[in-house]
Amino acid sequence: MKNILDGKKLADSIKADVRIEVEALNRIGVDVGLAIMLVGDNPASNQYFQATLSACKRVGMTAYEFRLPKTASVNEILNVVHGINIDERISGLLVLMPLPSQINARRVINSISPEKDVDGLGAISVGRLAADESTFQLFMESSQGEILRSKGMHPSWSFLPCTPYGVIRLLKSYQVKIKGRNVVIIGKSLAVGKPLANMFLVKEATVTVCHRETQDLASFTRQADILCSATGRAGLITGDMVKKGAIVVDIGINILKNGDITGDVDFGSVSKKASMITPVPGGVGPVTIAMLLENTVRSAQRNELLNSPLMMA
Ligand SMILES: NC(=O)c1ccc[n+]([C@@H]2O[C@H](COP(=O)([O-])OP(=O)(O)OC[C@H]3O[C@@H](n4cnc5c(N)ncnc54)[C@H](OP(=O)(O)O)[C@@H]3O)[C@@H](O)[C@H]2O)c1
Numbered sequence: 001m002k003n004i005l006d007g008k009k010l011a012d013s014i015k016a017d018v019r020i021e022v023e024a025l026n027r028i029g030v031d032v033g034l035a036i037m038l039v040g041d042n043p044a045s046n047q048y049f050q051a052t053l054s055a056c057k058r059v060g061m062t063a064y065e066f067r068l069p070k071t072a073s074v075n076e077i078l079n080v081v082h083g084i085n086i087d088e089r090i091s092g093l094l095v096l097m098p099l100p101s102q103i104n105a106r107r108v109i110n111s112i113s114p115e116k117d118v119d120g121l122g123a124i125s126v127g128r129l130a131a132d133e134s135t136f137q138l139f140m141e142s143s144q145g146e147i148l149r150s151k152g153m154h155p156s157w158s159f160l161p162c163t164p165y166g167v168i169r170l171l172k173s174y175q176v177k178i179k180g181r182n183v184v185i186i187g188k189s190l191a192v193g194k195p196l197a198n199m200f201l202v203k204e205a206t207v208t209v210c211h212r213e214t215q216d217l218a219s220f221t222r223q224a225d226i227l228c229s230a231t232g233r234a235g236l237i238t239g240d241m242v243k244k245g246a247i248v249v250d251i252g253i254n255i256l257k258n259g260d261i262t263g264d265v266d267f268g269s270v271s272k273k274a275s276m277i278t279p280v281p282g283g284v285g286p287v288t289i290a291m292l293l294e295n296t297v298r299s300a301q302r303n304e305l306l307n308s309p310l311m312m313a
Pocket residue numbers: 163186187188189190191192193210211212213214217230231232233236251252253254284285286288
């Protein structure tokens with residue numbers, strides 16, 4: 001299909017670049033390590049855990065697995081996070097959500113050192129994005145990291161959250177113009193909708209964020225040049241809600257009773273109206289993992305740069 005935004009293809013090319021960068025670090029004796037923490041046995045998280053492990057393997061990173069029982073206390077979890085924060089072998093930490101109900105998830109996420117918050121969801125990372133202090137990646141990402149080295153890094157630079165940043169990268173890879181366009185995002189979560197809105201603002205789009213209390217959703221979605229949906233409601237967006245020629249990014253992941261995976265968008269009717277559209281699966285999902293790997297190798301590069309004799313002089 002001609003108008004597909006192919007996330008799998010982009011993810012493969014990002015992973016190939018990450019692998020080259022990991023190998024370059026390996027050649028100077030630096031191993032790149034990503035810690036992945038799973039608390040409890042949520043099947044979707046477990047699936048993501050396995051997918052991240054195999055992605056690490058593919059790019060030559062060392063994955064450090066931390067599995068805790070669902071009865072783990074917040075102190076036990078914080079102790080593990082603290083250990084990871086001071087472990088020189090580890091460049092990034094991903095804590096899989098949801099955490100068991102007795103755990104204050106924000107407390108755990110905020111305990112990750114910002115330098116290792118490669119999922120970009122801690123308060124410092126979120127705040128820096130909102131304060132335009134973390135927009136380096138939005139303008140200067142480079143596959144080989146030369147720009148990163150040549151420009152150095154602002155001390156307050158942190159990582160952008162993987163899913164929304166993946167959306168921006170997917171649009172960029174298809175040369176989609178963002179500046180000045182009407183962007184409508186459905187969903188205002190801290191992990192997806194809010195940071196995505198901030199990123200589109202950095203790119204100078206006009207941004208509208210809709211949610212469950214939005215009245216007459218279709219009147220907003222029909223205004224969108226770029227429509228992004230992140231609700232977890234299968235079939236929420238239908239063809240009549242989309243402007244002809246719009247670009248539609250489906251971030252939702254819904255597992256149907258028969259085991260099929262689908263997004264928020266009714267692909268059949270919307271793809272007839274949209275000029276470009278992401279499939280589910282194969283759209284934003286694969287790019288999310290690729291961004292996690294890219295953030296992790298950037299963290300290792302930054303560490304290496306900061307430890308270099310040049311920086312210490
Ligand atoms: N592709 C990926 O890599 C990836 C990564 C992360 C998440 N996801 C998927 O993206 C979806 C959203 O994830 P999330 O973590 O952001 O979920 P979330 O925290 O549950 O947030 C869902 C958002 O959607 C809004 N919403 C729900 N039903 C709605 C409706 N009928 N009309 C308008 N807005 C509605 C909610 O509004 P209120 O705030 O008013 O409740 C909320 O803001 C899920 O399907 C998740 O699996 C995919």
